[in-house]
Each structure stands twice: as structure tokens, then as C-alpha cells.
Amino acid sequence: MNAIITLFVGDLKRITSNVVSIIIVIGLVTIPGLFSWFNIAASWDPFSNTGNLKFAVASVDEGYQSDLIPVKITVGDSVVNALRANSQLDWTFTTESDAIDGTKSGEYYAAVIIPKDFSEKMMTFFTADTVSHAKLTYYTNEKANALAPKVTGQGADQVAAQVNETFAQTIAGTALSIASSLLDRLDDPQAAQMIGSFTTKIADFADDLDDTAAMLTMYGTLTDSAGSLMSSSVELIDTASGSAADVKSQVDSAKSGAATVSDALASASDTMTDALKTSANSFDAVSNSIDDVYASASKSSDDLAASLAAQAANVDRQRAQYQSIRDTVAALDPATTIGSDAQSTLLDGLDRVIARQTALRDALNDAASDLTSKTADATAKRQQIKDLADQAKASVTSVQSDFNKSLKPQIDALTSSVNDLAGTLTSGSTSAADAIDGLRDTADSAGTKLADVKTTLNETAATLTAASAKLSDFSTKMKDALNSGDMAQVRDLLGSDTDATAATLAAPVQLKRKAIFPVANFGSSLAPLYTFLPLWVGSLLMAVTLKTSVSRRVRDGLETAIGRPVRPHELYLGHYGVFATIALLQSTVSCGGTLLFMRIQAVHPWLFMLDGWMSSLVYSFFAYTMVASFGNVGKAIGVLYLVVQICGSGAAYPLQILPDFVGALSPWLPVTHSVTMVRAAIAGIYANDYWIALERLLLFVPPLLLLGLVLRKPLIGFNKWYVAQVESTKLL
Structure with a gap:
């Protein structure tokens, strides 16, 4: 340590021993600051x-x-x-x-x-x-x-x-x-005629809104009926214990909610289709269960009669729902919905379904009564029930076909007019028992969703009705004003909402800007670029201007002063002392002048100065080690780093808009971390970003020490050969 300090003090005396060396030092100290101040001032605003x-x-x-x-x-x-x-x-x-x-x-x-x-x-x-x-x-x-x-x-x-x-x-x-x-121009008869025509069109439009509102209300009622039909069908399948493996996926489609009018209409249409499918399948379940009922010899006739009566009750509930659907379809205006022929066909089909369901219900009840009284007619009812169940299924399938051909396209057309399509959720069932349980859960969920469907349709209908009322009111007032010949009333009606x-x-939209870590001016924003690249240039100038090796005369004097041979690491570290001193002077003058004279923004001015001091030490140590280890090649390495760091440090352009290879190189450049630090000092620290960047900057020091203290020795022979080759050209 004594040798290092002695060499450092001697270098300071020698560099200040004459006017020329002092002028050179002053130039080295002030050049980075002049570079920074000139460019910051030019870029201020x-x-x-x-x-x-x-x-x-x-x-x-x-x-x-x-x-x-x-x-x-x-x-x-x-x-x-x-x-x-x-x-x-x-x-x-x-x-x-x-x-x-x-x-x-x-x-x-x-x-x-x-x-x-x-x-x-x-x-x-x-x-x-x-x-x-x-x-x-x-x-x-x-x-x-x-x-x-x-x-x-x-x-x-x-x-x-x-x-x-x-x-x-x-x-x-x-x-x-x-x-x-x-x-x-209202007094002009032609203008009055135009306004009258306009008023008539408004009245017609109001009537159209009323018709649409009525249609939506009808569809809401139809949705109610479909939900009830679905529930009763599930109960019938449950009672009959029939297989319903593919029914669940049909019922689940009712779960597609109704957040918008188009969703509501699609849900209503799909739900009605699925309800009819489920109803048809339920009669399959009735037919399939009859053989099981009569084959259950182990059961008492009272149990069998109760089973048949339960099925009859469920069939009756379905019949009531079909009656409700029939009443709703009959109330639709064929001129604005499905047409009179299609409506008539659909109503005939529904009547057949209701009649056959009534016959099936009565047959089931008669069979149950015969079993209770243990009459011989009970067995004869078996085939009759199966035939009636098959006929009921065929009727429901026919109604489903009529529905799909007539009413469903109208609902789908109305759905497409609001530019949306309903989606259907599908799911599988692994067993008949799982399907029945799932159907019951789905029916409960569907009931809730269908209530949303009906609410949406009714709310939309109410909105359309209200709009129609306003237009009708305006139309009536305008007609009265025109009929009275009082143009003052017409002026009031036309001029009230201009x-x-x-x-x-002409409603303007305003953008409210709120800066995060605000920077006062453009000069402060560019200060990182124009402060730390000049410090890098200053370090290169020192490595070019000052010798990185110790002369034989100085070494002999040092050995005489300490009384022993000087070691290579002492020469390396001791001679760097003068480089470090000039580097600290450079950063003090440059950063201090930027703060005091240029008056750039700095939320943390002392951290701004600390960044300058630490960066200049790392930069100068980099340039000193490269030149001491590689000679002129080390100078070229320093210049190469300068070129790459102009854009690669992120001081000017955001790295995200530059090529990928620039972003990949950025963490390996010292100026990158100096820029991160100075931005935190200028605008504010976030999550210790200043100190994290400082740690990353100091990580460049250990590899440089390894190169200067250990790896530099094998390079001495290479440097001597390189110098000899260069001098042999007589040009370099």
C-alpha cells in the first residue's frame, strides 16, 4: 500500500510540475463539461x-x-x-x-x-x-x-x-x-307541405316501434311457456326413468344468457326448439318405461298404479304448457311475424299435440285405476299407452318442424337485425342417472336464464314503446299546429332542440394529461445522453494523452524510496490514481456545471453528482485497463464501446423501438446503467431503481481487476510483438 500511495503522490507532483502539463489537465477536465453544456443548451426546448x-x-x-x-x-x-x-x-x-x-x-x-x-x-x-x-x-x-x-x-x-x-x-x-x-320559410305553402309529409313519416315510424314492442312482448311470453315445458319434460323423464343421455346438451343451450336483445331473442328461439326436442324425448321415456312397469312383478299393484298416475300428472303438465304456447302463437300478428298460413299450420299441429297428450294422460290414469281395482283390463291398456306415447311424440316432432319452418326463422331474422348470434353450450353425459340429475339442475338454471331473457325483451319493448309515445306526441302536436295554420306553433316545435x-x-373530447415522474423540459430529458457519453470520451482522451505505463526512471526512484523491488500490481493500481483524480475532476465540473449553470431539473441533486463520480471512475478504469493491457488495441476497444453506447445505452431512443440486437447488448454497456441512475436522480426513484443500477455499474469493476492484475501478464509478450510490428511500418 505504501508503494501505491508513493507512486500516486509522485504522479500528481509530476503532472503539475510545468505549465504545459497543467494546461493539458485543464483541457481534459473541462472538455466533457463543455460538450455537455453546449448540447444541453441547444436541446433545451x-x-x-x-x-x-x-x-x-x-x-x-x-x-x-x-x-x-x-x-x-x-x-x-x-x-x-x-x-x-x-x-x-x-x-x-x-x-x-x-x-x-x-x-x-x-x-x-x-x-x-x-x-x-x-x-x-x-x-x-x-x-x-x-x-x-x-x-x-x-x-x-x-x-x-x-x-x-x-x-x-x-x-x-x-x-x-x-x-x-x-x-x-x-x-x-x-x-x-x-x-x-x-x-x-315556414309561411311558404311548399315548406308547410314538406313538414306535413315529414310529420306523417314520424307517425308511421312510431307505429312501427309499437308493433316491434308488441312482438317482443309476445316472444317474452313464449319464452315463459318454453321454460315451463322444459321443466315438465324433465319431470316426466325422471318419473319414467328413461334414458336421456343426449337431452342434457339440448337443455344446456338455454344457459346462453341474455345480456342484449339479440341474445335474448336467440335464447328464446333456441330454447323453444330444445324444449320441443326434450318433450318428444320424454314420450320415448314413457313408452320405454311401460314394459318395465308391467314387468315389475315384485311390486304391488298399488306401487305400479302410483307410478302410472305420476306419469299421467307430468303428461298433464306438459299438455297445459302446450296450451299456453298455442295461446301465445294464436295471439301473434301474422302480418308482421310468420304469415297466416304458417300460423295456421303451427296451431293445427299444437292442437294435435294437446289432443294426443290428453288421450295419453287419460289412458295412464285408466291403467292406474284398473291396476288399483285389479281388473283384467289393466294389461290391455299396456299397448294402448305405448301407441299413444308414440303418437304424442310424432305430434310434438311435427310441431317442432312447423316451429322451425315458420316462427323460428322470424325470430332468427329479428335476431340478425341486431347483429348477434346465440351460442350453444354442449356437454356430455356419462350415464342415464347423471343425465337425469344434470337435466334437473339445467332446468333450474334455465328457469333463471329464461327469466333474464323475458326481462330483457320486456325492457326493450318498454323502451320502444316510450320512444313511440314521444314520436307520436310530436307528430300529433305538429299535425295540430299545421291544421290550425298557426306557424308560430310550428316554429316553436322545430326550434326547441336546435x-x-x-x-x-360538435361535442369536443378533451384529453387530460397527467405525467408520471414529470420532467420540466427537453434539455433535462436529454441530459443523460449529453452528460455521460462526454465522460466516456473524457476517459478515452486520458488514456490517449497520459501514459498507462511507469517509466524505468520513476520505477527506480520508487524502489529506492520503499527500499525493495516494486510489484506489478502496485504499479498498476498506483499509476491509476492520477487517472481517477482527473476523472473525478471531470465529473465534478461537468455534473456540477449542469446543475448550477444549466439549471436542469434534479429531484435528487446529490444522487446526480454521485452518479457522475461513480460513472467517471468506472469509465476511466475501463479505458486505463484496456490500454494498459492491449496498448493501441485497447484504445480501439474504448472507441468501439463509445460507438455502440450512443444508441445502445437507451439515452436517446427507447430500446423497444431499436433492433433486437441493440437491446440485447444494452445491459453489457456501462453507460446504460449510468443513464438509469441519472434519470432516477432527475425525475424520481421508483422501487430502488437508482441503487440497483449502481450495483450493476460496479459489476464491471471485478472483470477489469481480473484483467489488469492477472490476465495482463500473459499479454505483455503480445503487446511487445504488436508494437514492433507497428513500428516496422515506419508509418504508425
């Missing part, structure tokens, strides 16, 4: 000077006027007038040819041309079935400057935004102008 960029605007818009809109609208002129008050760019309003030629020559950085049909295309939603986008033509001179096209591109966005704002205001003003024009219309069309 460049975007406040965008008003100096010439941006040409030329409008050849011919305007728009139609029979519907008696006011001529020229959006291009309105945009030009609005931009005249905007100072964010140097807007130059000129002709189309001058704008294009000026952009080519470099007189303008960019130009926007508003074409002849601009207003016409912007107003196409008044005149065309499909809206056509209005287009601006944007010219930019990308040769003039690298960043100017990006800045002027923002100017083009400003023009587009100004167009949108102006258009909204124009539409609002146009709406008011049209209303005012109509009010002024302000609301204008506000709706």
Missing part, C-alpha cells in the same frame, strides 16, 4: 421554435351546397382561417403550384393541399348511401433535415385535427342555419 418551420397550406376547395342544405359550406376556407391564428408552425397560405414547388426547392419543409371536392366528400353522409373519406394531400421534403419531416408531420396532424374540429363546428352551424332558414342538436354534433 427546440419544439418551442417550430414556429420557424415554414409549412405551406393551399386550399382549392370549391365548397358544397345542395337542396337539403341551402347554405354553401367551404370547409377549406374555414380551416385556412382557423390556421391563421395558430402559431405552432410558420403557416404560409399560398397556391397549390407554389406549395408543391416550394416544398421541392426547400423553401417549405412541407405542404398540405385541400382538394377541390373536399367539402363535398365531407358532406357525403347527407347525399350518399355510403360515406366517403375526405382526403388531404401532404407533401414533405425529407432531404432538408432528418427531424424536420417528423415535426412537420405533426403539423399535418394539426391540419387534420383542425379540419375535424372545423367540420364539427360547421355541421353545428349548418344545422342552426338550416333550422333558421326553415323557420324563415341547440341540443348542435351540441351533440
Whole structure:
């Protein structure tokens, strides 16, 4: 340690021993700071000077006027007038040819041309079935400057935004102008006739809304009936103990909820279809169970009679639900739903189902009664019940087919009108017992979902009814006003909502910005780039200007002073002392001047200084070790690191927008971690990010020590050979 300190003190004396060496040290100390201050000052707030960029605007818009809109609208002129008050760019309003030629020559950085049909295309939603986008033509001179096209591109966005704002205001003003024009022309008989026709159409539309509301209410009632039918079918299958392996997946489709009107309609349609399928399968279960009932010799006749009576009761409940469905279908207006022929066919089928269910119910009850009285007719009823069950199934299947051909397409069509389709959930059943249990759970769940379906349909129907009432009220008042000949009443009705219309069309959307870790200015944002890359350059300049080896004369004097031979590691560490001293002076002057003179933002100024001190020590130790170990090759390595760190450190561009290999290299670059630290010092620390980055920066020191203290010795022979080869050229 004594040798290291002695060598360090001697180097300080020698470097300050004459004027030339002092001037060199002063230059090494101040160059990084000058580099930083100049660039930070130049980048302090460049975007406040965008008003100096010439941006040409030329409008050849011919305007728009139609029979519907008696006011001529020229959006291009309105945009030009609005931009005249905007100072964010140097807007130059000129002709189309001058704008294009000026952009080519470099007189303008960019130009926007508003074409002849601009207003016409912007107003196409008044005149065309499909809206056509209005287009601006944007010219930019990308040769003039690298960043100017990006800045002027923002100017083009400003023009587009100004167009949108102006258009909204124009539409609002146009709406008011049209209303005012109509009010002024109300005394014209032709205007009164047009208003009368308009009023009639409103009344017709109100009637259509009423019809739709009534239809939705009918579908809600139909959904109720389908839910009840489903429950009774499951009870019948349960009682008959029949196989229902594929029924569960059909019933489960009712679980597709009804958050929207289209979901509700789809659920109603699918649920009705599935309920009919389930009902048909239930009669299969009745038919299949009859043989089991009569074959159960071990059971008493009373038990068998009770089983048959239970089945009869379930069949009767189904019959009641089919009667409810029939009543609902009969109440539908065939003109607006399925048509009279289809409705008649469906009603006939439902009547057959009800009749056969009644016969099946009576047969089951008669069989139960015969078993109870132990009459000989009981066995004869067996085949009759099976035949009636098969007939009931055939009738239900026929009704299902009629439903699918007539009413279901109408429901599906209404569903598609709100642009949604219902989905169906499917699931399997592993056994007959599981299917029956699942059917019971599904029926309970379906009941809840179908209640939601009905609620949604009824709420929508109520909304449509309310809208219809408002339109009908307006239509009635307008007709009364026109019939009375009192144009003052008409003016009041037409003029009452013009302000609301204008506000709706021109409603602005505001963006509220809230910065996280705010930075006061652009200069402070670029301070990481323009502070730590100069410190790296300063370290390279030291390695180039100062010797990294100790001369024979100095070594002999050191050995005389300590009274023993000096060791290589003492020379290596002791001579680095002067590099470390100059590096600390560089970072103190650069970072201190940035804080005191440039007045950049720093939430933690002392951490800003600590970052500078630690970074300059690591940078200088890197340059010193590379040159001491590899000679001129080490200098080239330092320059290579400088080149890579300009973009790879993330000090300028976000790493996420750069090529992947740059992001992969970034953690292996010292400046990357210095930049992370200084940003935390400037804007604020989050989750110890400053200290984590400091630890990562210091991780570069151990490999450098390993290279300088251990691996450098085998490289001495290589360096001597390299120097000899270079000197042999007589040029290097």
C-alpha cells in the first residue's frame, strides 16, 4: 500500500510540475463539461421554435351546397382561417403550384393541399348511401433535415385535427342555419307541405316501434311457456326413468344468457326448439318405461298404479304448457311475424299435440285405476299407452318442424337485425342417472336464464314503446299546429332542440394529461445522453494523452524510496490514481456545471453528482485497463464501446423501438446503467431503481481487476510483438 500511495503522490507532483502539463489537465477536465453544456443548451426546448418551420397550406376547395342544405359550406376556407391564428408552425397560405414547388426547392419543409371536392366528400353522409373519406394531400421534403419531416408531420396532424374540429363546428352551424332558414320559410305553402309529409313519416315510424314492442312482448311470453315445458319434460323423464343421455346438451343451450336483445331473442328461439326436442324425448321415456312397469312383478299393484298416475300428472303438465304456447302463437300478428298460413299450420299441429297428450294422460290414469281395482283390463291398456306415447311424440316432432319452418326463422331474422348470434353450450353425459340429475339442475338454471331473457325483451319493448309515445306526441302536436295554420306553433316545435342538436354534433373530447415522474423540459430529458457519453470520451482522451505505463526512471526512484523491488500490481493500481483524480475532476465540473449553470431539473441533486463520480471512475478504469493491457488495441476497444453506447445505452431512443440486437447488448454497456441512475436522480426513484443500477455499474469493476492484475501478464509478450510490428511500418 505504501508503494501505491508513493507512486500516486509522485504522479500528481509530476503532472503539475510545468505549465504545459497543467494546461493539458485543464483541457481534459473541462472538455466533457463543455460538450455537455453546449448540447444541453441547444436541446433545451427546440419544439418551442417550430414556429420557424415554414409549412405551406393551399386550399382549392370549391365548397358544397345542395337542396337539403341551402347554405354553401367551404370547409377549406374555414380551416385556412382557423390556421391563421395558430402559431405552432410558420403557416404560409399560398397556391397549390407554389406549395408543391416550394416544398421541392426547400423553401417549405412541407405542404398540405385541400382538394377541390373536399367539402363535398365531407358532406357525403347527407347525399350518399355510403360515406366517403375526405382526403388531404401532404407533401414533405425529407432531404432538408432528418427531424424536420417528423415535426412537420405533426403539423399535418394539426391540419387534420383542425379540419375535424372545423367540420364539427360547421355541421353545428349548418344545422342552426338550416333550422333558421326553415323557420324563415315556414309561411311558404311548399315548406308547410314538406313538414306535413315529414310529420306523417314520424307517425308511421312510431307505429312501427309499437308493433316491434308488441312482438317482443309476445316472444317474452313464449319464452315463459318454453321454460315451463322444459321443466315438465324433465319431470316426466325422471318419473319414467328413461334414458336421456343426449337431452342434457339440448337443455344446456338455454344457459346462453341474455345480456342484449339479440341474445335474448336467440335464447328464446333456441330454447323453444330444445324444449320441443326434450318433450318428444320424454314420450320415448314413457313408452320405454311401460314394459318395465308391467314387468315389475315384485311390486304391488298399488306401487305400479302410483307410478302410472305420476306419469299421467307430468303428461298433464306438459299438455297445459302446450296450451299456453298455442295461446301465445294464436295471439301473434301474422302480418308482421310468420304469415297466416304458417300460423295456421303451427296451431293445427299444437292442437294435435294437446289432443294426443290428453288421450295419453287419460289412458295412464285408466291403467292406474284398473291396476288399483285389479281388473283384467289393466294389461290391455299396456299397448294402448305405448301407441299413444308414440303418437304424442310424432305430434310434438311435427310441431317442432312447423316451429322451425315458420316462427323460428322470424325470430332468427329479428335476431340478425341486431347483429348477434346465440351460442350453444354442449356437454356430455356419462350415464342415464347423471343425465337425469344434470337435466334437473339445467332446468333450474334455465328457469333463471329464461327469466333474464323475458326481462330483457320486456325492457326493450318498454323502451320502444316510450320512444313511440314521444314520436307520436310530436307528430300529433305538429299535425295540430299545421291544421290550425298557426306557424308560430310550428316554429316553436322545430326550434326547441336546435341547440341540443348542435351540441351533440360538435361535442369536443378533451384529453387530460397527467405525467408520471414529470420532467420540466427537453434539455433535462436529454441530459443523460449529453452528460455521460462526454465522460466516456473524457476517459478515452486520458488514456490517449497520459501514459498507462511507469517509466524505468520513476520505477527506480520508487524502489529506492520503499527500499525493495516494486510489484506489478502496485504499479498498476498506483499509476491509476492520477487517472481517477482527473476523472473525478471531470465529473465534478461537468455534473456540477449542469446543475448550477444549466439549471436542469434534479429531484435528487446529490444522487446526480454521485452518479457522475461513480460513472467517471468506472469509465476511466475501463479505458486505463484496456490500454494498459492491449496498448493501441485497447484504445480501439474504448472507441468501439463509445460507438455502440450512443444508441445502445437507451439515452436517446427507447430500446423497444431499436433492433433486437441493440437491446440485447444494452445491459453489457456501462453507460446504460449510468443513464438509469441519472434519470432516477432527475425525475424520481421508483422501487430502488437508482441503487440497483449502481450495483450493476460496479459489476464491471471485478472483470477489469481480473484483467489488469492477472490476465495482463500473459499479454505483455503480445503487446511487445504488436508494437514492433507497428513500428516496422515506419508509418504508425
